[in-house]
Amino acid sequence: MLTVENANLHYGAAQALRGVSLKAEMGKITCVLGRNGVGKSSLLRAVTGQHPLSSGTVTFNDTRLNGLAPYARAKQGIGYVPQGREIFPLLTVKENLETGFAPLKRRDKNIPDDIFSLFPVLQTMLGRRGGDLSGGQQQQLAIGRAMVTRPKILVLDEPTEGIQPSIIKDIGRAIRYLRDSTGMAILLVEQYLDFCRELADYVYIMDRGEIVHEGLAETLDTPEARRHLTV
């Protein structure tokens, strides 16, 4: 399980996270909802090691992650699908997937077949450049690339952003499959309430750097959730 405790994060004098605590359990989908600029990406940067915490802790299965570089966290089993996908535009789809080999032992350096069962379009486009794919295809590629690293927890930053509804469905199905088939933990941040409510087991709502509401997805109080998401 991933645990964030009392996390504070600053950009210079500006504070983006204020005493954030949350858990993402194995075999569960945990969703952090919030409007633009409330600190969702900052939270994921703190989890993946892209930005240090000013105070507080990030722990994964009893290993304290504070101070570990992003590649060391990838080796611990943290897979990251960043906002905007960050596909390498001049590398082919196959080469983009192979960048996920970096944290793996030699015997594990292969592309698992289930990536292509989940996202058949990636197989048909293996030789195409990443930059030639549509936004939705790039999102599938970014999830595939993270799956190559054999993560124990998959961390996704707004996977539905700028994606058409049919591909949002495919992505939701893939995330559910990963939870159910591997028992991995999934932590995703989103602005899209309905996607979270359908997909998540547990939901946190963030506002201005703080967790302001939390609960099981099925008991999410929709008017209150919407209030935090629209104010």
Ligand SMILES: Nc1ncnc2c1ncn2[C@@H]1O[C@H](COP(=O)(O)OP(=O)(O)OP(=O)(O)O)[C@@H](O)[C@H]1O
């Ligand atoms: N590199 C940075 N330098 C300074 N301020 C930053 C930086 N990155 C983010 N911020 C500020 O920190 C706050 C939280 O930003 P963050 O990106 O975590 O929010 P978010 O909820 O992920 O929003 P979005 O949906 O727009 O990505 C915002 O006020 C933002 O302007």
